[in-house]
Amino acid sequence: MNTAAIALALYLAYLAIAFGLRTWLLYRRTGTTGFHGLTGPLGSPGWWGGVGFIAALLTGLAAPILQLIGLIDPVTVLDTTAGYLIGLALTLTGTVFTLAAQQAMGQHWRVGVRKDERTELVRTGVFAVVRNPFFSGLLITATGLALLTPNLIALVALTALVTAIELQVRAVEEPYLHSTHTADYDDYAARVGRFAPRIGKLRPIAPTAKRAG
Numbered sequence: 001m002n003t004a005a006i007a008l009a010l011y012l013a014y015l016a017i018a019f020g021l022r023t024w025l026l027y028r029r030t031g032t033t034g035f036h037g038l039t040g041p042l043g044s045p046g047w048w049g050g051v052g053f054i055a056a057l058l059t060g061l062a063a064p065i066l067q068l069i070g071l072i073d074p075v076t077v078l079d080t081t082a083g084y085l086i087g088l089a090l091t092l093t094g095t096v097f098t099l100a101a102q103q104a105m106g107q108h109w110r111v112g113v114r115k116d117e118r119t120e121l122v123r124t125g126v127f128a129v130v131r132n133p134f135f136s137g138l139l140i141t142a143t144g145l146a147l148l149t150p151n152l153i154a155l156v157a158l159t160a161l162v163t164a165i166e167l168q169v170r171a172v173e174e175p176y177l178h179s180t181h182t183a184d185y186d187d188y189a190a191r192v193g194r195f196a197p198r199i200g201k202l203r204p205i206a207p208t209a210k211r212a213g
Contacts, residue, residue, distance in 0.1 A: 087147025094140030
């Protein structure tokens with residue numbers, strides 16, 4: 001079984017559905033693509049998060065291609081049938097979770113933020129379980145794809161993606177949502193985990209209090 005070929009096909013399908021199709025549907029419905037580009041000045045955490053996100057996706061795409069053409073080999077300890085099966089299950093699960101998150105967001109789906117734009121604070125469906133279900137689904141999918149092609153490039157891409165998403169969420173999206181929705185977001189963030197249920201909840205922000213999670 002050529003798992004690199006399977007991973008490449010699944011990766012391209014995920015990008016086409018989760019980004020391409022969603023962008024087209026949103027543009028058709030609202031006239032906006034939902035992409036706001038890099039957030040923050042050059043060198044800021046938000047800027048690095050955006051650059052890292054794009055780099056991680058491209059590096060992740062390179063991993064199955066390089067393995068498929070024989071330029072890189074899987075890490076031996078991860079090159080197992082069990083690992084491939086778990087990877088396939090995670091990829092499919094993450095894709096379903098991503099689509100559920102996008103469906104729940106509807107016309108409020110965005111990549112990046114624009115400070116002069118106000119979108120609805122979605123708290124139903126999968127958003128009642130985690131605050132960032134799109135990123136949760138993306139991370140599950142990326143982990144699954146890395147297990148399908150468990151080479152060094154895939155592992156580097158997964159690490160970069162986790163770092164970029166953490167930067168984007170903590171440095172950009174959470175401050176934006178707090179400033180936009182104030183008490184409503186504080187209450188929501190205090191009850192619901194960041195990427196996983198009950199993990200990464202935030203204490204309500206007070207003038208002298210520090211953010212937790």
